[in-house]
Amino acid sequence: MKALRSALAGAALGVALGGCQTTTNGTEQSDAAAARANMQLGSAYLQQGNLPVAKDKLERAVKQAPRDPAIHGLLAMLYLRLGEESRAEGEYRAALALAPRDPDLLNNYAVFLCGAGRIDEGVARFQEAARNPLYRTPWPTRMRACACTVPGAMQRPSPCMRAHCRCNPTTPRPPRSWSSCCSPRIAPPTPTAA
Numbered sequence: 001m002k003a004l005r006s007a008l009a010g011a012a013l014g015v016a017l018g019g020c021q022t023t024t025n026g027t028e029q030s031d032a033a034a035a036r037a038n039m040q041l042g043s044a045y046l047q048q049g050n051l052p053v054a055k056d057k058l059e060r061a062v063k064q065a066p067r068d069p070a071i072h073g074l075l076a077m078l079y080l081r082l083g084e085e086s087r088a089e090g091e092y093r094a095a096l097a098l099a100p101r102d103p104d105l106l107n108n109y110a111v112f113l114c115g116a117g118r119i120d121e122g123v124a125r126f127q128e129a130a131r132n133p134l135y136r137t138p139w140p141t142r143m144r145a146c147a148c149t150v151p152g153a154m155q156r157p158s159p160c161m162r163a164h165c166r167c168n169p170t171t172p173r174p175p176r177s178w179s180s181c182c183s184p185r186i187a188p189p190t191p192t193a194a
Contacts, residue, residue: 035065043074046081054078069099073108080112088112103135107144114148122148 042057058078061071076091092109099105106129113122126145130138 031064035061035068035071038064039068039071039074042078046074046078051078051081055082067098069095069102069105072098073105076112077108085116089116101132103129103132103138103141106132107141110141110148111144114144119148 038057038061042054042061045051045054045057055078058071058075061068062075065071072091072095076088076095079085079088079091089112092105092112095105096102096109106125110122110125110129113119113125123145126141126148129135130141130145132138135141
């Protein structure tokens, strides 16, 4: 009888602990699902320009999934739009600490660095992103690296951009403002001596 009670007590403890484990796992899964939903909503609100709601959703998401680099990347973009550059940089750094080779995060951080006047750092991040063989859009990233080095380069093609275009004639068409740079029908402008 004593042995039966011990066995039943052990089985009850096992069921109780197993139930706790399932509850914890269920909570983790529900936090992940909630974080994903809040991230998607926050991203949509950010794109629509509804910054207060985007902030609420993304801050909730990061509390629910603090190790998700995509959430940190979106928070960085939000804080940048809010004019909170130091918080934006902190979120970019947090995102890259979690996913140091993510080309999209590297590209976005490079845009931030160039906008902050940290040209060398920005170009290095652009180049790091463009070298990633899994990156889907390395060409625009290379062009942004060129644009980072020349003020106003997005309005007129720089020598860096023209050189890149000559080397990559099969790349997608660039923005209209400097489309003549890469058009196979139009020769790139030649520099004039001053």
